[in-house]
Amino acid sequence: MSDKAKKIFLALTIIVPFLIYCVVYYTPMLRNAPYKLKEFESIEFKWGEGNNLENSYNSATGDYQYVNAKDSIIRTNVKLRKDDILYLHSKANELGFWNFPDLMANSGTDLKTSTVPRYVMKFNYKKKSKEVVFLADYNGNQKLKGLAMQMKTLLTQSINEAEERYGKQLPSKN
Secondary structure, eight states: HEEEEEEHIIIIIHHHHHHHHHHHHHHHHTTTTTTGGEEEEEEEEEEETTTTEEEEEEEETTTEEEETSSOEEEEEOOOOOOOHHHHHHHHHHHHHHGGOSSEETTTTTTTTTOSSSSEEEEESHHHOOOEEEEETTTTSSSHHHHHHHHHHHHHHHHHHHHHHHHHHHSSOOO
């Protein structure tokens, strides 16, 4: 058998079946991915002590409300850029946010009376949404707690950076 015939035989018996297998196996997974970026609508993020979630952000409307260091409620409008949304979606995917439990609290915690800092992170899509309620004193799976803290930090940083960008774009009042 010539070298050319050997290469063709190798390609037909190993490489082509492998490529067909990859297409057949991965296409349905990618097509049926539960949280697709093209179906993304908004992010809602709320946080505060216990049931008092005074701080909130909604990316659909841009409404941002938070309590500053002087205990005053500040209301402003902050829009995330498409790049920010893409980044947050990809980080949520990378961290496995879609597989987080809906409630990350210690067993026996009474959610109605708890005064522990609480974070509610919600990603809304056309067909479904994923909401995770995370209490800061969660002592379950530490890796999962670290991932939830990382997601909370990413959301906070993105919102704060967008607010700084927006603040710099406002005309000065002279």
